[in-house]
Amino acid sequence: MSNTYPEFIAHIRRYVELSDQDVAILEMYVHPVELKRREYLLKEGEVCRYNYFVEKGCLRMYFYNEKMVEQTTQFALETWWLSDYFSFARQSPSQYYLQAVEKSFVVAIDYSIQDKLFREVPQLEHYFRIMMQRALAASQLRVKMIYQLSKEEMYTHFVTSFPQFFQRVPQYMIASYLGLTPEYMSELRKKR
Amino acid sequence: MSNTYPEFIAHIRRYVELSDQDVAILEMYVHPVELKRREYLLKEGEVCRYNYFVEKGCLRMYFYNEKMVEQTTQFALETWWLSDYFSFARQSPSQYYLQAVEKSFVVAIDYSIQDKLFREVPQLEHYFRIMMQRALAASQLRVKMIYQLSKEEMYTHFVTSFPQFFQRVPQYMIASYLGLTPEYMSELRKKR
Numbered sequence: 328m329s330n331t332y333p334e335f336i337a338h339i340r341r342y343v344e345l346s347d348q349d350v351a352i353l354e355m356y357v358h359p360v361e362l363k364r365r366e367y368l369l370k371e372g373e374v375c376r377y378n379y380f381v382e383k384g385c386l387r388m389y390f391y392n393e394k395m396v397e398q399t400t401q402f403a404l405e406t407w408w409l410s411d412y413f414s415f416a417r418q419s420p421s422q423y424y425l426q427a428v429e430k431s432f433v434v435a436i437d438y439s440i441q442d443k444l445f446r447e448v449p450q451l452e453h454y455f456r457i458m459m460q461r462a463l464a465a466s467q468l469r470v471k472m473i474y475q476l477s478k479e480e481m482y483t484h485f486v487t488s489f490p491q492f493f494q495r496v497p498q499y500m501i502a503s504y505l506g507l508t509p510e511y512m513s514e515l516r517k518k519r
Numbered sequence: 520m521s522n523t524y525p526e527f528i529a530h531i532r533r534y535v536e537l538s539d540q541d542v543a544i545l546e547m548y549v550h551p552v553e554l555k556r557r558e559y560l561l562k563e564g565e566v567c568r569y570n571y572f573v574e575k576g577c578l579r580m581y582f583y584n585e586k587m588v589e590q591t592t593q594f595a596l597e598t599w600w601l602s603d604y605f606s607f608a609r610q611s612p613s614q615y616y617l618q619a620v621e622k623s624f625v626v627a628i629d630y631s632i633q634d635k636l637f638r639e640v641p642q643l644e645h646y647f648r649i650m651m652q653r654a655l656a657a658s659q660l661r662v663k664m665i666y667q668l669s670k671e672e673m674y675t676h677f678v679t680s681f682p683q684f685f686q687r688v689p690q691y692m693i694a695s696y697l698g699l700t701p702e703y704m705s706e707l708r709k710k711r
Contacts, residue, residue, distance in 0.1 A: 456647050473665055474584065
């Protein structure tokens with residue numbers, strides 16, 4: 328049993344078996360990051376060295392559009408992984424910011440030790456294959472919704488599917504994620 | 520050496536080692552699909568049972584929007600994998616069509632035998648983890664471009680990055696993928 332990362336270990340064990348020794352090895356390789364609200368894990372131009380698991384809290388990924396307005400592209404709540412996978416895989420500079428939306432506790436896996444970790448605990452390949460496939464399915468769905476739904480339908484879908492977001496995430500971030508202006512979203516909220 | 524799927528086996532070997540015996544096992548588990556131009560691999564409402572590797576040819580994924588117009592969300596050329604990963608992972612009905620853009624030859628892995636295959640050739644977990652991560656990185660980039668680029672910039676980016684598409688894929692499919700009307704795209708083509 329892990330006392331340091333209970334959600335992290337429990338989540339992996341939903342998909343693969345981990346012996347106590349595997350857990351001990353895993354805990355040697357990953358490291359914890361405690362984040363204050365609005366603290367950064369990554370800024371544009373930096374190389375994204377880590378893949379992050381949200382043990383507690385909420386992260387978001389965003390970039391600045393041509394009007395220098397923040398455009399949020401992804402959120403990650405508890406048990407989700409988040410990284411700029413392009414920058415992570417190539418170890419090239421990122422075009423994104425990764426930020427804690429609220430006080431958060433995340434587990435970081437360093438790109439440079441990942442292969443070694445997978446050799447020592449090979450069942451993690453399976454776990455991460457499933458995690459990447461799950462995130463890919465979510466991303467395919469995201470693209471579909473952008474093309475399929477009107478702004479109002481996007482909002483309704485989001486409110487219905489993820490009501491907890493509205494308690495935890497500032498309105499302007501959700502508006503940006505949904506491609507709405509904050510003013511239009513506040514109109515939609517009043518209508519409901 | 521595989522005579523049946525040379526690209527497929529060579530592609531896997533770029534990422535992991537496969538013995539001749541591994542190749543023989545793999546070839547027992549996968550199956551070839553020959554497609555005529557415009558032939559379907561999947562239609563809306565069907566369960567997506569397979570993950571497809573493009574050995575030769577080109578696939579696309581699309582759905583019908585509320586105006587009953589085809590909206591292409593993804594293409595896959597040689598050495599790319601394509602599937603509706605939501606439908607594939609849950610074995611639930613798909614909202615998409617998967618279609619051959621041109622005469623194609625693809626390699627199909629059946630969802631129902633995947634786990635057994637991975638137990639017999641475990642290094643495939645690594646290969647597919649990398650493939651899923653690569654596709655996820657591409658999908659993250661796609662979302663960013665949708666929000667960041669104007670219609671004209673989308674077009675220019677696509678022409679510059681993937682010139683071969685314009686020789687192989689009908690204009691209206693590319694226009695749909697880029698979120699342009701066919702008329703507007705043909706204007707942009709004339710401008711260049």
